[in-house]
Amino acid sequence: MDKTQNSAWGGRFQEATDAAVEAMNASVAFDKALALEDIAGSLAHARMLRARDIINGDEHQAIEGGLQEIAAEVRSGSFEFTVAREDVHMNIEGALAERIGPSAGKLHSGRSRNDQVALDLRLWLRRELSALGGELGAVVSTLTQEAEQYASVPMPGYTHLQRAQPITFGHHLMAYASMFLRDMDRIIDARKRASVMPLGSGALAGTPLPIDRHRVAAELEMPTLTLNSLDAVSDRDPALETLSALSIVMVHVSRLAEEIVLWTSQEFGFVSLSDSFCTGSSLMPQKKNPDIPELLRGKAGRVFGSLQALLVVMKGLPLAYNKDMQEDKEPLFDALHTVRQCIGILPALLEAMTPKTQNMADALGDGFLLATDLADHLVSQGVPFREAHHVIGSAVALCLDRKCRLEDLSLSDLRTLHPAFGDNALEVLDASASLAQRDVPGGPAPKRVLEAIAISRAQLDELQKKVLAGGPSGIEKALHEGQELPK
Numbered sequence: 485m486d487k488t489q490n491s492a493w494g495g496r497f498q499e500a501t502d503a504a505v506e507a508m509n510a511s512v513a514f515d516k517a518l519a520l521e522d523i524a525g526s527l528a529h530a531r532m533l534r535a536r537d538i539i540n541g542d543e544h545q546a547i548e549g550g551l552q553e554i555a556a557e558v559r560s561g562s563f564e565f566t567v568a569r570e571d572v573h574m575n576i577e578g579a580l581a582e583r584i585g586p587s588a589g590k591l592h593s594g595r596s597r598n599d600q601v602a603l604d605l606r607l608w609l610r611r612e613l614s615a616l617g618g619e620l621g622a623v624v625s626t627l628t629q630e631a632e633q634y635a636s637v638p639m640p641g642y643t644h645l646q647r648a649q650p651i652t653f654g655h656h657l658m659a660y661a662s663m664f665l666r667d668m669d670r671i672i673d674a675r676k677r678a679s680v681m682p683l684g685s686g687a688l689a690g691t692p693l694p695i696d697r698h699r700v701a702a703e704l705e706m707p708t709l710t711l712n713s714l715d716a717v718s719d720r721d722p723a724l725e726t727l728s729a730l731s732i733v734m735v736h737v738s739r740l741a742e743e744i745v746l747w748t749s750q751e752f753g754f755v756s757l758s759d760s761f762c763t764g765s766s767l768m769p770q771k772k773n774p775d776i777p778e779l780l781r782g783k784a785g786r787v788f789g790s791l792q793a794l795l796v797v798m799k800g801l802p803l804a805y806n807k808d809m810q811e812d813k814e815p816l817f818d819a820l821h822t823v824r825q826c827i828g829i830l831p832a833l834l835e836a837m838t839p840k841t842q843n844m845a846d847a848l849g850d851g852f853l854l855a856t857d858l859a860d861h862l863v864s865q866g867v868p869f870r871e872a873h874h875v876i877g878s879a880v881a882l883c884l885d886r887k888c889r890l891e892d893l894s895l896s897d898l899r900t901l902h903p904a905f906g907d908n909a910l911e912v913l914d915a916s917a918s919l920a921q922r923d924v925p926g927g928p929a930p931k932r933v934l935e936a937i938a939i940s941r942a943q944l945d946e947l948q949k950k951v952l953a954g955g956p957s958g959i960e961k962a963l964h965e966g967q968e969l970p971k
């Protein structure tokens with residue numbers, strides 16, 4: 485087998501690393517995604533080392549300058565990552581040494597790759613979750629716009645996928661706005677717990693060097709420090725919590741997608757989707773398929789799989805760091821990429837949907853959707869609900885027998901079933917009237933839907949402010965955007 489000599493731990497080793505071992509051990513192929521976060525952490529750490537006189541001014545200048553050059557190469561894509569240097573941390577440190585010589589070796593004073601990767605991951609999460617928070621906000625905003633437009637367009641609501649009671653298309657859309665608002669809140673919450681600074685925990689037991697953890701946290705705009713060095717280097721809760729929150733996002737995305745697939749079917753015919761969002765069949769000329777909603781539904785699977793993968797990786801690990809934890813990254817990166825892709829396409833998909841309001845209204849006409857309203861009418865006449873339910877059940881049976889609808893019965897038909905039917909009993913058999921009466925907070929009465937839209941928009945405003953407030957530090961922004969570093 486091929487062997488290579490590793491310089492990071494070469495002192496203790498007499499034999500070189502087996503090439504297959506090197507290939508399996510290396511994570512650079514995927515953790516290079518953390519490169520700019522790694523550099524941000526190193527810049528903050530180096531500033532602290534300088535402030536504590538652990539490195540001198542020249543060394544600090546060389547380190548800061550070298551890291552900035554490397555960041556520019558990472559941004560432009562010209563930085564060459566090599567498997568021989570195993571991971572992103574050693575690739576960057578190695579490149580720094582090539583540029584500035586031995587003082588590069590001082591950067592790792594008081595630091596281990598274990599607390600370094602813990603920091604990088606948290607910075608990366610803070611950045612990604614901030615972006616996702618904003619993208620979820622755009623979905624909520626589109627949903628409220630569409631819901632406002634269709635706040636009084638009646639459609640059947642379902643339980644057990646059987647027509648149940650009238651609602652409006654706007655009310656149905658706002659159900660998803662509620663879900664995505666909760667998702668935004670969960671994402672912001674996960675980000676808050678990720679924004680805790682672990683550097684200074686060392687490999688597992690801190691460091692005897694006179695470092696200043698608060699200084700590093702302040703540079704990186706992280707409000708708090710981790711409290712236990714063992715936990716700090718082996719805690720993957722921020723990744724687990726993110727994957728849990730992402731899985732719930734995908735439950736919502738997938739349910740919405742499933743409904744769009746149903747609604748665009750000929751069987752439902754409630755919605756048409758613009759051609760730009762569909763594909764045809766290479767065989768059946770008449771087909772127009774809702775591929776994008778189907779993919780949104782399908783992509784939920786890989787996100788749930790990522791959560792499962794990391795739960796299993798973590799469940800049996802003794803404290804503190806174990807190399808198993810390197811397996812956290814690919815599922816996490818894939819899940820965030822997948823969810824951001826799905827959330828990113830939703831606003832345009834929602835705008836590409838047009839409700840077929842006549843089909844929705846026709847579907848309301850069959851199926852006794854107003855039977856409960858008739859029962860509620862009897863309740864308003866003083867009849868106990870259980871008895872009213874039974875009476876209306878008989879009315880439905882009578883209709884089935886006569887092959888007619890409830891509104892085709894006469895008042896005297898109804899009164900032979902129960903004497904308490906009022907003169908206005910048949911007036912309740914009108915979908916719009918029924919909707920207007922469902923005038924409870926959170927109910928489908930159009931004015932309540934408009935009220936819910938206003939409240940949701942206010943909540944969205946609050947959440948958007950929070951998304952903006954807890955994002956990446958000035959150092960990270962400068963590195964990502966190629967601006968000058970804050971002093």
Ligand code: ARG
Nearest residue numbers: 511571597598601807809810
């Ligand atoms: N690539 C490693 C990871 O992602 C970094 C930490 C390595 N630490 C170590 N002691 N080998 O987990």
